[in-house]
Amino acid sequence: MDDQARIMQSIGGVSLAGHSVQGGMALPHGHDGTDGDGRKQDIGDILHQIMTITDQSLDEAQAKKHGLNCHRMKPALFSVLCEIKEKTGLSIRGAQEEDPPDPQLMRLDNMLLAEGVAGPEKGGGSAAAAAAAAASGGAADNSIEHSDYRAKLTQIRQIYHTELEKYEQACNEFTTHVMNLLREQSRTRPISPKEIERMVGIIHRKFSSIQMQLKQSTCEAVMILRSRFLDARRKRRNFSKQATEILNEYFYSHLSNPYPSEEAKEELAKKCSITVSQVSNWFGNKRIRYKKNIGKFQEEANLYAAKTAVNAAHAAAAAVQNSQANSPTTPNSGSSGCFSLTHSGDMFLSMQSLNGASYQGAQVGANVQAQVDTLRHVISRTAGYNDALGGNTMYSPRGINTNGGWQDATTPSSVISATEGPGSVHSDTSN
DNA sequence: ACCAATGATTGACG
DNA sequence: CGTCAATCATTGGT
Numbered sequence: 001m002d003d004q005a006r007i008m009q010s011i012g013g014v015s016l017a018g019h020s021v022q023g024g025m026a027l028p029h030g031h032d033g034t035d036g037d038g039r040k041q042d043i044g045d046i047l048h049q050i051m052t053i054t055d056q057s058l059d060e061a062q063a064k065k066h067g068l069n070c071h072r073m074k075p076a077l078f079s080v081l082c083e084i085k086e087k088t089g090l091s092i093r094g095a096q097e098e099d100p101p102d103p104q105l106m107r108l109d110n111m112l113l114a115e116g117v118a119g120p121e122k123g124g125g126s127a128a129a130a131a132a133a134a135a136s137g138g139a140a141d142n143s144i145e146h147s148d149y150r151a152k153l154t155q156i157r158q159i160y161h162t163e164l165e166k167y168e169q170a171c172n173e174f175t176t177h178v179m180n181l182l183r184e185q186s187r188t189r190p191i192s193p194k195e196i197e198r199m200v201g202i203i204h205r206k207f208s209s210i211q212m213q214l215k216q217s218t219c220e221a222v223m224i225l226r227s228r229f230l231d232a233r234r235k236r237r238n239f240s241k242q243a244t245e246i247l248n249e250y251f252y253s254h255l256s257n258p259y260p261s262e263e264a265k266e267e268l269a270k271k272c273s274i275t276v277s278q279v280s281n282w283f284g285n286k287r288i289r290y291k292k293n294i295g296k297f298q299e300e301a302n303l304y305a306a307k308t309a310v311n312a313a314h315a316a317a318a319a320v321q322n323s324q325a326n327s328p329t330t331p332n333s334g335s336s337g338c339f340s341l342t343h344s345g346d347m348f349l350s351m352q353s354l355n356g357a358s359y360q361g362a363q364v365g366a367n368v369q370a371q372v373d374t375l376r377h378v379i380s381r382t383a384g385y386n387d388a389l390g391g392n393t394m395y396s397p398r399g400i401n402t403n404g405g406w407q408d409a410t411t412p413s414s415v416i417s418a419t420e421g422p423g424s425v426h427s428d429t430s431n
Numbered sequence: 432a433c434c435a436a437t438g439a440t441t442g443a444c445g
Numbered sequence: 446c447g448t449c450a451a452t453c454a455t456t457g458g459t
Contacts, residue, residue, distance in 0.1 A: 236454070236456070239437090239438080259447090277439095281439060285438070288450065
């Protein structure tokens with residue numbers, strides 16, 4: 001309770017100052033000085049006793065006070081003090097008035113209210129947690145983190161409230177204590193209600209400054225908690241295998257132009273149960289990392305290319321079986337309607353790399369090779385694709401390019417990797 | 432404990 | 446505003 005000691009000190013200083021004023025004024029003038037030295041001595045004695053009251057223990061002071069109250073000079077002194085006070089009172093009264101609410105304190109209060117620390121017990125907390133959840137991106141699977149966050153927030157709230165209560169209690173206790181003291185003193189010296197009010201105001205201001213410190217540190221704690229639990233970077237979860245599968249499938253089947261449209265992103269997001277921005281992030285990362293080190297991704301590329309191709313082939317075969325009269329583009333609509341146009345082109349791109357030198361260079365699992373083989377069979381029997389597969393030249397890098405930036409960067413590298421092997425050119429494995 | 436993989440963020444750029 | 450490139454911070458395998 002260091003602060004309390006300081007408050008005591010400041011209050012003691014105030015009351016002492018009051019005494020010194022009285023003493024300084026009363027002594028030189030006196031009462032005409034006609035009553036002689038004996039009387040002056042009496043007054044000086046009383047004043048000395050009053051002034052030393054604050055330095056003594058309560059019991060001692062109590063005894064002294066009693067003595068003073070019974071002193072024969074007391075009524076006279078009291079009236080003198082009243083007179084002096086009347087003169088000086090105006091200046092004291094006008095000195096300080098109600099100051100406006102501290103803007104910083106208001107900010108802290110608002111913040112605590114918003115965070116759910118201050119205000120109603122349970123509703124505020126959950127509301128804040130919900131708001132935090134919304135702010136963090138709103139993925140559905142992080143309820144564990146949120147419950148953890150809520151628990152910590154509740155902990156902070158509890159500490160805050162108990163501390164606040166303690167402060168309030170201490171403040172009240174101290175206020176009543178001071179008021180009792182003042183009331184007690186009012187028998188010895190004149191103390192107006194206004195003065196008591198002022199004193200109470202001083203005490204409250206002191207205590208509220210302590211409360212502000214508490215609020216400030218609570219705010220800091222909440223901020224730290226927030227940043228720890230709600231910063232998405234910190235609580236990163238890897239996507240599910242299924243989600244990465246879907247994303248990779250899309251990426252490699254659109255390798256010539258791996259820039260999903262807004263609708264495509266939404267579709268993917270829905271399929272992977274992630275957000276659209278997460279899809280964007282994923283594609284951004286994927287593009288850059290693929291481009292940086294195509295060799296490393298060759299295997300993956302082949303795998304997914306084969307996969308999509310198999311899907312397409314199955315669909316194609318089914319379509320062919322179903323109706324021979326179908327147009328060549330029909331099969332693609334079976335796998336994914338939205339991307340049918342680019343899909344066909346990319347599939348051929350994939351096939352091109354699979355059939356060419358790059359395929360031999362890459363270490364592809366036997367099962368993939370088998371898949372590709374069967375795939376080739378299936379496709380070669382599919383009416384619409386025969387020509388395309390036979391005439392690889394038709395899909396020169398330039399021909400496929402619909403997007404200069406991506407194609408120029410990747411397709412030639414893919415060719416290079418065919419001759420030099422995977423990962424030899426862009427082996428930028430630093431990091 | 433180390434390290435590669437990976438999701439997210441940031442700042443620059445067109 | 447979307448993308449790229451660099452970077453951060455965490456995860457997960459060893």
